[in-house]
Amino acid sequence: KLDFKEKSPADFFSENMDVCGFDNPIRAIYTAVRELLENSLDACEAADVLPKVNLEIRKEGEGIYVIRIEDNGPGIPPEHVPESFGKIFYSSKYVMKQQRGRFGMGGTMAVMYGQITTQRPVHIVSMTEKQIADLKIKIDIIRNSPITEPENIWKAVKPNDTGKQGTTIELTLEGNYQRAREKILEYIKQTAMIAPYAEISFTEPDGSKHLYKREVEYLPPIPKEAKPHPRGVNLELFRRLMAKDPRSKVSNFLVKAFQSIGRKTSLEVLGKADVNPDKRVNKLGSEEIRRIVKSLRxxxxxxxxxxxxxxxMGEEMFEAGIKRVLKSEFVKCIQRPPKAYEGNPFIVEVAIAYGGEIKVKEGEIKLYRFANRIPLLYDEWNDVSTRVLKRINWKRYGVKPGDPFAVFVHICSTNIPYKTLGKEYIANKPEIRREIYMGVLQVAREMRNYLNKLERKKKTEKA
Amino acid sequence: KLDFKEKSPADFFSENMDVCGFDNPIRAIYTAVRELLENSLDACEAADVLPKVNLEIRKEGEGIYVIRIEDNGPGIPPEHVPESFGKIFYSSKYVMKQQRGRFGMGGTMAVMYGQITTQRPVHIVSMTEKQIADLKIKIDIIRNSPITEPENIWKAVKPNDTGKQGTTIELTLEGNYQRAREKILEYIKQTAMIAPYAEISFTEPDGSKHLYKREVEYLPPIPKEAKPHPRGVNLELFRRLMAKDPRSKVSNFLVKAFQSIGRKTSLEVLGKADVNPDKRVNKLGSEEIRRIVKSLRxxxxxxxxxxxxxxxMGEEMFEAGIKRVLKSEFVKCIQRPPKAYEGNPFIVEVAIAYGGEIKVKEGEIKLYRFANRIPLLYDEWNDVSTRVLKRINWKRYGVKPGDPFAVFVHICSTNIPYKTLGKEYIANKPEIRREIYMGVLQVAREMRNYLNKLERKKKTEKA
Ligand SMILES: Nc1ncnc2c1ncn2[C@@H]1O[C@H](COP(=O)(O)OP(=O)(O)OP(=O)(O)O)[C@@H](O)[C@H]1O
Ligand SMILES: Nc1ncnc2c1ncn2[C@@H]1O[C@H](COP(=O)(O)OP(=O)(O)OP(=O)(O)O)[C@@H](O)[C@H]1O
Ligand SMILES: [Mg+2]
Ligand SMILES: [Mg+2]
Structure with missing residues (x-):
């Protein structure tokens, strides 16, 4: 009488859209825009192309909108288009380098939400270097697999002789644009601030156009895939790395499998674990493996x-972006040194700005949060950055909540520890929290120096 | 050069444990206890058995603990034990009735966290009416499937002639019990308050025992599986219901597939949609389906x-539980009428208590949150209940933040709209928010009456 069932990921998430950022028609249209824009920027950056993205939202009917996004990225290889948008947990980003995407579900969830609310397929035109694919895709939700139109996708693929490359997506979904508008505009504005090398145009349903021109003409260096850092490694990860390199001597394996381990460190670690450095990886016993992992940790x-x-971002680019958008007289950014949590490299960048067009609610501290160049606009209360700000005694730095200053926290990592699949806020990892705290103290001191100078200047002027 | 990959759900979640409530060794040991205790209570209630659960946490080594839980529930059929704990999205609770479990991943995630941090299998002894199964289980994470010891599970199954039934689970994991202790104890205490028919004993690593005796000797009525409510139905759900009943006339289909639709309402809805009530379901066109769903909504x-x-809970049982635990002089509970959001029935119960052992931080309002009888102890800041409390002008009810009063919100639903897979907080659904708001106003008024009476009594005594 108990009905045991298995569900595919798509089936599961179709009934749990709240955990992916599709809570209701207001939030859903915001999340869909976010997921599509992040995909376009990721693709352009990975292909070393200065991004040019056209985003448009049109009204289709009462409470129904079409989101159209067009980028000048590399396009998506035709054979991968159906699963990129028709299968949950399908991605080219399951690699250890900084990218906005990571889960392999954002694009598919946007398509799924559109399908659930309007039954309409997503329309994708993908122009790669050699081919153009023009496909409509729905999701077989029970099976977690794409349904393509045409069924044989190669009927909709032809040679690309246009000289242009890029991906265009049209998605129809139920949404409440009016109530989402402010957040969508803020998201695009903050994206332009944190990705000043991107050109983004946005057309609203009523026809109004917003254009964010490129402010810099160069991309940040493309992240390269990294090996895991040994700090915080766990037994499962260790065993998977062993499985890829079973015949090496364990001392060589440690150097090859991890970053930041040289020959000397490898021998040190194995010494403390009381393991023979010349033993082959596939000859290690469970207890030896346990001791090695313990010694690494x-x-x-x-x-x-x-x-x-x-x-x-880099301190200068971040400061320039903030100055341009908020027009503050004082802006200071600090980049903390690279660290790792649970084997994942990360860098925290903290900035503080005073004056200009900073709008602060009474008694509040304005916090801008970014993760891998994604602006985070929701659920800040539980975020690790908010926790840090609560611990700061702002009086010591010459300000109080409600004063016209703002704090900016950008976390870059090969694996951002989001608490939600909607990428809303970041888990309270002690290593990350510490770097944010140190960064905030540093920039807060600089702001205090600036305010003191300002104060002295006022006094000299009065006298 | 782009490496497109598919991941199994287990593989995905093994690298994203933060989104499931396993952020770090402190939170992980709490979440594992939660998931196991919720499974035991669900199983006993569904089998109409007064729950008796023994929970024990032992220290195994430095930072390593064994969680042992034993219940008197129905046990798990041997053929379903491996996948219940070795496969993500495998569950007997994918049905439309109130239960604590819903995702089909809690138990498996606890096993996975234990395996990732200690490489140890989970040990399960399941005693059903007729069989006893004694199995060790690990997870093939890449494949999302169980690895059982023994490989042929039937070698570890024998007839049950003990006359007893129930499930015993031993799980070894990395944890920080010292820092999780307070939250674990609070969770068990609040569980005893909201499930006063359960007997729960808890033994800590240092040997201290806590016993929560049964306060009532009857279970709440067992929830029965429901049909979806038409309010807020979407196109995908409608099509799936159609697929189960293709040959009915659409007017009969509406009455059979949904609750709360009688013949008269069915004809009304179809009339507004301009659809012939005698048309067979499998003959409906896309536009007709769209109009029917629109008319339903x-x-x-x-x-x-x-x-x-x-x-x-019921108003009396909830008040009794609060009085017993907090010893407040004034407790009032209101049960709001049944409503629905997005096709899911729900009931909100709100209670308020004044005085007694209520401890409130300065300037804060003490909020206890429950969902389907699960105490929610984390991430309250973004929760729908917290948003409601922020809107209340407490002065009008004779109290201010910091006064010794507490608010309790219990949401029951066939589908709790959690924002996280760790079941930490609840999405801001307008229908639910409204019921919480109405409930809080009602109980706040009762508290004001009580405080006024108290005030008048003081004055008469002085005079
Ligand atoms: N505009 C685009 N240009 C090129 N490739 C794209 C584009 N959009 C999506 N893709 C490809 O489709 C894949 C799936 O996208 P999807 O958003 O579902 O997941 P993701 O970006 O990998 O991870 P996340 O869920 O975190 O966003 C991506 O990994 C990428 O390879
Ligand atoms: N103590 C128990 N007694 C009886 N059955 C159990 C017990 N624990 C787990 N199960 C069975 O194992 C299944 C899987 O449990 P699991 O915790 O992984 O998922 P769930 O409880 O269905 O959903 P959720 O992820 O929301 O907890 C349950 O659906 C239930 O059938
Ligand atoms: Mg993406
Ligand atoms: Mg469960």
């Missing part, structure tokens, strides 16, 4: 992680 | 959902 002297898998 | 006159799929 206790080891204090690892080189900090190499930052080549990350693409931080 | 706009229809104002549906009977409220039948509450037989829900198991609210």
């Amino acid at each position: 206790k080891h204090k002297g690892f080189r900090p992680p190499d930052a080549s898998s990350l693409a931080p | 706009k229809h104002k006159g549906f009977r409220p959902p039948d509450a037989s799929s829900l198991a609210p």
Whole structure:
């Protein structure tokens, strides 16, 4: 009488859309815009192309909108288009480098929400270097697999002789644009601030156009895939790395599988674990593996992680972006050194701004949060950055909540520890919290110096 | 050069444990306890058995604990044990009635966290009416499938001639019991308050025992599986219901597929949709289906959902539980009438208590949140109940933040709209928010009357 069932990921998420950021028609249209724009920016950056994205939202009917997004990225290889948008947990981003996408579900969830609320397929035109694919895609939700129109996708693929590349997506969904409008505009504005090399045009349903021109003409260096950092490694990860390199001597394996481990460190770690460094990986016993992992986790002297898998803003670019958008007289950004949590390299960048067009609610502290260049506009109360700000005694820095200052926190990592699949807020990881705290103290001190100077200047002027 | 990959759900969640409530060793041991205890209580209630649960946490080594839980429930059929704990999205609770479990992943995630951090299998002894199964289970994470010891589970199954039934689980995991202790104890205490028919014993690593005896000797009525309520139905759900009943006339289909639709309402809805009531379901065109769903969503006159799929506390039982635990002089509970959001029936119960052992932080309002009899102890800031409390002008009710009063919100539904897979907080659904708001106003007024009486009594005594 108990009915045991298995569900596919698509089936599961179709009944749990709240955990993916599709709570209601207001939030859904925001999340869909977010997921599509992040995909376009990821694709352009990974292909080393200065992004040019046209976003348009048209009204189709009462409470029904069409989101159209067009980018100048590399396009999507035709054979991967159906599953990229018709299968949950399908992605080209399951690799260890900084990108906005990571879950392999954002695009598919937007398509699913559109399908659930309007029954309409998503329309994709993908122009790669050699081919153009023009496809409509729905999701077989029970099976977690795409249904393509035409059924044989190759009937809709032809050679690309236009010289242009990029992806165009049209998605129809139930939405409440009026109530989502302010958040969508803020999201695009903050995206332009944190990705000043991107050109983004946005056309609203009523025809109003917004254009964010490129402010810089160069991309940040493309992140390279990294090996895991040994700090915080766990037994499962260790065993998976072993499975890829079973015949190496364990001392060589440690150097090859992890970043920041050289020959000397490898021998040190194995010494403390009491494991013969010349033993082959596939000959290690369970207890030896356990001791190696324990020794890795206790080891204090690892080189900090190499930052080549990350693409931080950089202090100057971040300050310039904030100045341009908020027009503040004082802006200071600090980039903390690279660290790792649970094997994942990360860099925290903290900025503070005073004056200009900063609008602060009474008694509140204005906090802008970013993760891998994604602006986070919801659910800030439980976010790790909010927790840090609560601990700061702002009086010591010459300000109080409600004063015209704003704090900016940008976390870059190969794996952002989101608490929700809707990428709303970030988990309270002690290593990350510490870096945010140190960064906030540093920039808060700089702001205090600036305010003191301002104060002295006022006094000299009065006298 | 782009590496497109598909991941199984287990593989995905093994790298995204933060979205499931396993953020770190403190939170993980709490979440594992939660998931296991909720499974035991669900199983006993569904089998109409007064729950008796023994929970024990033992220290195994430095930062390593064993959680052992034993219940007197129906046990798990041996053929379903491996996948119940070794496969994500496998569940007997994918049905439309109130239960704590719903996702089909809690138990498996606890096993996975234990395996990732200690490589140990979970040990399960399941005693059903006729069989005893004694199995160790690990998860093939890449494949999302169980690895059982013994490989042929039937070698570990024998007849049950003990006359006893129930499930015993031993799970070894990395945890930080010291820092999780307070929350675990609070969780068990609040569970005893909201499930006063359960007997729960808890033994801590240092040997201290806590026993929560049964306060009532009867179970709430067992929820029955419900049909969806038409309010807020969407096109995808409608099509799936159609697929189950293709040959009925659409007027009969509406009455059979949904609760709260009688013949008269069915004809009304079809009339507004301009669809022939005698047309067979499998003959309906896309446009007709669209109009029917639109008409269902706009229809104002549906009977409220039948509450037989829900198991609210009831005002008296809730008040008694609060009085017993907090010893407050004044406790008032209001049960709101059954409503629905997005096709899911729900009932909100709100209570307020004044005085007694209520501890409130300065300037804060003490809020206890429950969903389907699960105490929610984390991430309250973004919860729908917190949003409601922020809108209340407490001065009008004779109290201010920091006074010794507490608000309790219990939401029962066939589908609780959690925002996280760790079941931390609840999405801001307008229908639910409205019922909480109305309930809080009602109980706040009762508290004001009580405080006024108290005030008058003081004055008469002085005079
Ligand atoms: N505009 C685009 N240009 C090129 N490739 C794209 C584009 N949009 C999506 N893709 C491809 O489709 C895949 C699936 O996208 P989807 O948004 O579902 O997941 P993701 O971006 O990998 O992860 P996340 O769920 O975190 O966004 C991506 O990994 C990428 O390879
Ligand atoms: N103590 C128990 N007694 C009887 N059955 C159990 C017990 N624990 C687990 N089960 C069975 O195992 C299944 C899987 O449990 P699991 O916790 O993974 O998912 P769930 O409870 O269905 O949903 P959720 O993820 O929301 O908890 C349950 O649906 C139930 O059938
Ligand atoms: Mg994406
Ligand atoms: Mg469960």
